Amino acid sequence: MCGIAGIWGEPNAERLRVMAQALRHRGPDDEGYWTHPEGHVGFAHRRLAIIDLEGGQQPIASEDGRVITIANGEIYNYRELREELVGRGHTFRTATDTEVVVHLYEECGVDLASRLRGMFAIAIWDDVGRQLVLIRDRAGKKPLYFSDAGDEFLFASEIKGIATAMKARPSLDQQAVVDFLGWGAIPQPTTIYREIRAVRPAEVVVIRDRKVAQRRAYWQLRMQPKDRPSRKEAVEQIDAGLRDAVRLRLRSDVPVGCFLSGGLDSGIITAMAAQEYAPKLTTITVGFEDAVFDERPLARLIARQYGTEHHEITIQPDVAADLPKIVQVYDQPFGDSSAIPSYYVARAAREHVKVVLNGDGGDEVLAGYRRYVAGRISGLLSWLDGPLDRQVLHRIARALPAPRRFRSGYAFGHRLLRGLGMGATARYLAWAVDGFDQEDLHRLCLGHGTEPGRLEGLMPSDRLARVVLGMFRECGPVDRMLGADFLTLLPNDLLVKIDIATMAHGLEVRSPLLDHKLIDLVSRFPEALKLRGIRTKPLLRELGRRYVPPAIRQAPKRGFEVPLVQWLQGELRELCEDVLLSRGGLLGALFDRESLEGLLRGGQRLDPARWSRRVWFLLMLGMWDCHVQRASLPAVSASIAAGR
Numbered sequence: 129m130c131g132i133a134g135i136w137g138e139p140n141a142e143r144l145r146v147m148a149q150a151l152r153h154r155g156p157d158d159e160g161y162w163t164h165p166e167g168h169v170g171f172a173h174r175r176l177a178i179i180d181l182e183g184g185q186q187p188i189a190s191e192d193g194r195v196i197t198i199a200n201g202e203i204y205n206y207r208e209l210r211e212e213l214v215g216r217g218h219t220f221r222t223a224t225d226t227e228v229v230v231h232l233y234e235e236c237g238v239d240l241a242s243r244l245r246g247m248f249a250i251a252i253w254d255d256v257g258r259q260l261v262l263i264r265d266r267a268g269k270k271p272l273y274f275s276d277a278g279d280e281f282l283f284a285s286e287i288k289g290i291a292t293a294m295k296a297r298p299s300l301d302q303q304a305v306v307d308f309l310g311w312g313a314i315p316q317p318t319t320i321y322r323e324i325r326a327v328r329p330a331e332v333v334v335i336r337d338r339k340v341a342q343r344r345a346y347w348q349l350r351m352q353p354k355d356r357p358s359r360k361e362a363v364e365q366i367d368a369g370l371r372d373a374v375r376l377r378l379r380s381d382v383p384v385g386c387f388l389s390g391g392l393d394s395g396i397i398t399a400m401a402a403q404e405y406a407p408k409l410t411t412i413t414v415g416f417e418d419a420v421f422d423e424r425p426l427a428r429l430i431a432r433q434y435g436t437e438h439h440e441i442t443i444q445p446d447v448a449a450d451l452p453k454i455v456q457v458y459d460q461p462f463g464d465s466s467a468i469p470s471y472y473v474a475r476a477a478r479e480h481v482k483v484v485l486n487g488d489g490g491d492e493v494l495a496g497y498r499r500y501v502a503g504r505i506s507g508l509l510s511w512l513d514g515p516l517d518r519q520v521l522h523r524i525a526r527a528l529p530a531p532r533r534f535r536s537g538y539a540f541g542h543r544l545l546r547g548l549g550m551g552a553t554a555r556y557l558a559w560a561v562d563g564f565d566q567e568d569l570h571r572l573c574l575g576h577g578t579e580p581g582r583l584e585g586l587m588p589s590d591r592l593a594r595v596v597l598g599m600f601r602e603c604g605p606v607d608r609m610l611g612a613d614f615l616t617l618l619p620n621d622l623l624v625k626i627d628i629a630t631m632a633h634g635l636e637v638r639s640p641l642l643d644h645k646l647i648d649l650v651s652r653f654p655e656a657l658k659l660r661g662i663r664t665k666p667l668l669r670e671l672g673r674r675y676v677p678p679a680i681r682q683a684p685k686r687g688f689e690v691p692l693v694q695w696l697q698g699e700l701r702e703l704c705e706d707v708l709l710s711r712g713g714l715l716g717a718l719f720d721r722e723s724l725e726g727l728l729r730g731g732q733r734l735d736p737a738r739w740s741r742r743v744w745f746l747l748m749l750g751m752w753d754c755h756v757q758r759a760s761l762p763a764v765s766a767s768i769a770a771g772r
Contacts, residue, residue: 130154130155130173130174130175130176130186130198130199130200130201130285131148131151131152131153131154131155131173131174131200131284131285131286131289131631132151132171132172132173132174132186132198132199132200132249132251132272132283132284132285133147133148133150133151133171133172133173133282133283133284133285133289133290133293134147134169134170134171134172134198134251134260134282134283134284135147135169135170135280135281135282135293136168136169136260136280136281136282136335136338137168137279137280137281137282137338138168138280139163139164139167139168139169139170140170141161141163143170143293144161144163144170144171144172145161145172146292146293147172147282147284147289147290147292147293148161148172148173148174149292150284150286150288150289150292151172151174151284151285151286151288151289152174153457153631153632153633153634154174154176154200154285154286154631154634155173155174155175155176155634156174156176156634157175157176157177157634158174158175158177158185159172159173159174159175160172160173160175160185160186160187160198161173161187162187162189162196162198164253164255169253169260171187171196171198171251171253172198173186173187173198176482176634176636177381177382178202178380178381178382178482178483178636179202179206179223179224179225179379179380179381180222180223180224180381181381181382183221183222183223183224184222184223184224184226186198186199186224186226188222188224188226188227188229188230189230190230190231190234191218191219193255194254194255194256195230195233195234195252195253195254195255196230196252196253196255197226197227197229197230197233197250197251197252197253198226198250198251199225199226199229199248199249199250199251200248200249200250200270200272200285201246201247201248201249201250201265201269201270202225202246202247202248202377202379202636202638203225203226203228203229203244203245203246203248204225204245204246204376204377204379205244205245205246205376206224206225206228206246207379209228209232209243209244210227210228213228213231213232213235216235218231218234225246229244229250229252230252232244233252233254233261238261238263238332238334239346240263241263241330241332241346241347242346242347244265245376245643245644245645246265247265247267247269247270247638247639247642248263248264248265248270249262249263249264249265249270249271249272249285249327250262250263250264251272251283258336259334259335259336259341260281260334260335260336261332261333261334261335262274262283262327262332262333262335263327263331263332263333263346264327264328264329264330264331265329265330266329266330266347266644266647267329267330267489267614267618267619267623267639267642267644267647268316268328268329268330268618268619268623269623269627269639269642270285270627271285271286271326271624271627272284272285272326272327273285273286273287273289273290273319273324273325273326273327274290274324274325274326274327274333274335274340275290275294275298275323275324275325276335276338276339276340277294277296277298277323278295278296279338280295280338281335281338281339282294286459286628287319287320287321287324287459287460288459290324291321291324291459294323298321298322298323298324299321299322299323300320300321300322300714300757301318301319301320301321301322302583302586303318303586303587304318304319304320304321304460305320305461305583305714305718305749306569306583306586306587306588306589307589307592308320308460308461308463308745308749309563309564309568309569309589309745309746309749310557310561310563310564310565310588310589310590311463311561311563311589311592311616311617311620311621312462312463312464312561312563312621312741312745313462313463313464313617313620313621313624314460314461314620315592315616315620316328316329316619316620319460320459320460320461320752321460328343328345329619330345330346330347330348331343331344331345331346332344332345332346347644349611349614349615349647349651350648350651350652351600351603351607351610351611351651351652352602352603353652354652354653354654355652355653355654356654357653357657359657359667359670362653362657362667363667363670363671365649366494366646366649366650366667366668366671367671367674369643369645369646369649370396370397370400370640370641370643370646370671371400371404372643372645373640373641373643373645373646374397374400374401374404374485374640375404376643377485377638377640378401378404378405378485380483382481382482382483383407383410383481383482383483384401384405384409384410384481384483384484384485385409385410385411385412385477385480385481385483385484385485386398386401386409386410386411386412386436386484386485386486387411387412387413387473387477387484387485387486387487387637388411388412388413388427388430388431388436388438389413389423389427389487390413390423390424390425390426390427390430390680390683391423391426391487391680391683392487392490392665392668392669392672392676392680392681392683393487393488393489393490393491393496393641393668394427394486394487395426395427395430395487395672395675395676395680396487396668396671396672396675396676397485397486397487397640397641398411398430398431398434398436398485399430399433399434399675399676400640400675401485402434402435402436403434408435408436408437409434409436409437410436410437410438410439410480410481411427411430411431411436411437411438411439412438412439412441412473412476412477412480412481412484413427413428413431413438413439413440413441414440414441414442414443414469414472414473414476415440415441415442415443424440424442426679426680426683427440428440429676429677429679429680430676430677430680433676433677439476439480441472441473441476443469443472443473445468445472447468447695447699447700448699448700448703450468450471451468451700451703451751452751452755454467454468454471455748455751455752455755455756456755456756457471457628457629457632458624458628458752459628459756460752460756461745461748461749461752462624462625462628462748462752463563463741463744463745463748463749464621464622464625465689465690465692465744466625466689466690467625467628467629468690469690470625470626470629470630471629471632473629474629474630474632474633474635474637475632475633477633477635478633478634478635481635482634482635482636483635483636483637483638484630484635484636484637484638485637485638485639485640486626486637486638486639487639487641488622488623488626488637488639488641488642489618489639489641489642489647490641490665490668491664491665492610492613492614492617492618492622493610493614493641493642493646493647493650493651494641494650494658494665494667494668495606495610495658495659495664495665495666496664496665496668497613497664498540498664499559499560499609500606500609500610500659500664501540501659501662501664502540502543502544502547502559503559503605503606503608503609504605504606504659505544506544506547506548506555506605507604507605507606509548512548513548518548518549518550518551519549520549521545521548521549522546522549522550523549524545524549525542525545525546525548525549528542528545530542530734530735530738531543531735531736531737532735532736533736534735534736534737539735539737542735543558543559546558547559552597553590553593553594553597554590556593556597556609556612557590557593559609560609560612560613560617561617562737562738562741563589563741563742563745564589564742564745565588565589565590566588566589566590568742569583571723572718572719572720572723572724572727573718573719573720573723583718592616593612593616596611596612596615596616597612599611599615600612603655604655606655606658606659607655607658610658614647650667653667669681692740692741692744693736693737693739693740696740696743696744696747700747703747704728704743704747705728707746707747707750707751707754708724708727708728708743708746708747708750709721709724709725709728710750713750713753713754713758714749714750714753714757715746715749715750715753719746724746727739727742727743727746728743
């Protein structure tokens with residue numbers, strides 16, 4: 129795992145050093161630089177040494193020096209590719225996986241990406257073709273950003289790596305603000321800045337003459353055509369595919385551990401890893417003192433069964449003190465509150481290991497969220513999906529009391545009914561995110577008297593949901609939601625959260641359930657195999673019979689949650705009022721103070737989960753503005769307030 133950066137323009141040593149320093153946390157072990165003899169292209173690299181500890185320094189060049197590569201991540205099938213390339217006459221000078229990229233590019237050009245199995249963000253300078261190539265892995269585990277504003281092209285693993293080297297301050301993208309409040313994260317390829325964009329997952333970007341010349345996908349999630357295995361055959365195939373993915377992800381020259389949450393996904397991963405890993409496997413579990421959010425007892429069952437070296441960490445966070453640090457590492461507004469425990473567990477895990485496996489992806493690949501059950505029910509009730517039917521259901525949902533607990537049966541039924549009273553796009557967002565919709569934002573912006581709010585006239589945040597749902601229109605309701613989640617929430621939220629939280633502490637995380645071969649396998653299964661009845665992840669639960677105790681297979685899903693309502697009504701209440709009701713800064717420029725005050729008092733009218741989510745999104749936007757935006761770019765918020 130590493131941090132990479134580069135400039136095509138004026139890559140003097142000091143600018144490259146500043147970019148590398150901004151990414152030092154991603155690679156605290158080493159740094160490396162390369163500048164083209166003509167002086168117009170330069171690379172910077174920060175290294176977290178995992179494979180070939182002594183000889184794997186980057187950048188890495190081909191034998192003739194015409195191809196230069198830097199990479200972040202891991203190529204899990206590098207040994208097989210290396211053997212093939214040696215057979216074709218290539219000479220290797222290191223044992224690192226990154227050198228495979230150099231020689232594979234010599235063989236395949238930009239088509240090399242389809243041969244790689246892993247998580248990666250790669251930059252290649254091709255001196256013969258006079259082009260720069262950027263590549264990102266299929267699921268989007270490893271981030272990669274770029275800017276071609278002005279007369280230069282810059283790229284880096286994190287936004288801060290680019291912003292520190294730009295000749296002019298980047299400007300706020302107001303559309304990104306709208307999207308953030310709708311999704312709780314900023315949908316890629318957009319970022320909070322107009323001049324900085326993300327390489328999309330599974331994308332190859334070719335740059336010529338310092339400008340993007342080509343962007344194309346080298347892989348797509350396909351839900352069709354369908355295979356027809358029996359339930360038993362499907363479980364056998366998942367078992368074999370997941371074990372292979374785990375085995376590959378144990379390749380490392382440093383010790384490997386597992387995040388063990390007490391859930392089904394991480395339990396199965398830990399079980400397989402313990403069976404495949406020759407040394408004693410290290411496992412790390414975090415918990416809260418509040419038993420509702422504490423999964424340590426379940427995690428302990430797995431640790432004992434497989435004899436792992438188990439470490440339990442109790443989180444007693446000083447949230448108000450730690451939030452500024454957490455906000456800063458994300459570079460742009462990020463609304464997933466589970467970033468907090470993710471940050472803490474990564475910090476604690478780094479004291480024991482450098483590499484961990486986790487269970488990310490199981491929900492999005494194998495139908496682990498309750499909203500998929502809601503989607504299945506909506507399919508069965510499709511005869512109630514006319515405009516008049518939705519209107520009646522909407523009125524019934526509004527008349528019912530708001531649920532007081534998020535994971536209760538009543539809360540699920542209330543959300544189900546509320547969603548059934550909406551159109552397809554609004555329904556998906558209500559079940560998946562439940563952020564601010566256009567009506568919510570309109571109310572927040574009303575307070576400038578008769579003057580339209582600053583965010584009026586921008587595109588609604590639901591446009592992305594409409595597009596991705598349309599991509600899977602031929603699928604059933606569950607596959608449609610699985611596909612939409614994979615293309616939106618997974619790369620924009622979950623994978624951003626875990627990458628930033630772990631790399632902030634120099635920790636590498638590997639996710640076997642996001643192996644693309646496993647994804648291709650499961651996506652071809654019929655929808656009825658992936659979800660039947662009202663139990664989520666039936667195939668994984670069946671597989672779990674072989675690996676985990678019944679208490680874990682039968683436990684309801686909890687997620688990596690925090691006591692958000694308690695925080696916002698307790699220890700963070702004063703902070704919320706200070707940030708949301710501040711007369712200066714971005715929130716004061718965009719929103720009406722009375723409307724914000726009404727939202728803060730509105731916990732009694734909305735159910736606690738919906739209220740806390742909206743308040744948290746605004747708090748994260750305001751804290752980002754205070755601790756990132758105004759701290760380094762004070763002119764941007766002022767220009768928004770002035771209406772420019």
